[in-house]
Amino acid sequence: MSTWQFEATDEHDTERLAAALARLLPERVVVGLEGTLGAGKTRFVQALAAAAGHDRSQVVSPTFVLVQEHLGDRPIRHFDAYRLRDDDEFLALGVEEYFDAPGWSFVEWSDRVERCLPAERLDIRIVVTGETSRRFELRAAGSEAEAVLARLPAGLTR
Ligand SMILES: Nc1ncnc2c1ncn2[C@@H]1O[C@H](COP(=O)(O)OP(=O)(O)O)[C@@H](O)[C@H]1O
Ligand SMILES: [Mg+2]
DSSP: OEEEEEEESSHHHHHHHHHHHHHHOOSEEEEEEEOOTTSSHHHHHHHHHHHTTOOGGGOOOOTTTSEEEEOSSSOEEEEEOTTOOSHHHHHTTTHHHHHHSSEEEEEETGGGGGGGSOSSEEEEEEEEOSSSOEEEEEEEESHHHHHHHHHHHHHOOO
């Protein structure tokens, strides 16, 4: 397990972090996103999707549909566990198959369905520190995710 923090002063910083992460994420990865309503979980997935060549406007909060899929060279699955009743409802979405398939799986409110997530993953908690500032607390478990985290600081560009 390794950790790293990033202080974003504004959305531009959030974009920089997402762009750097998008360059490093492996073909198949599960990323858990924690943080209060409005912290920026969806905004961060939008930035990652855009960095991977998806149309950012297509990435909207999956709060009501529970999962959104964006196909292409870099498939993205975007889950939101906020409204789920229990683990079974999450598993019924077929999450285990999604997690095993090539592509990036992002899970908003991942702390609510932690037992359903693979042990090897990247967790990102977004903490609101001001109107436009956020602290990103990253935790990597497993050698692949830990390698991503180790390379991330050097991958940040202005
Ligand atoms: N540095 C920042 N990073 C991300 N979002 C930010 C930042 N500063 C302000 N915001 C705003 O915070 C809101 C985050 O909303 P959203 O991504 O939907 O939150 P969540 O999915 O965590 O509920 C957006 O309106 C976004 O414009
Ligand atoms: Mg959201």
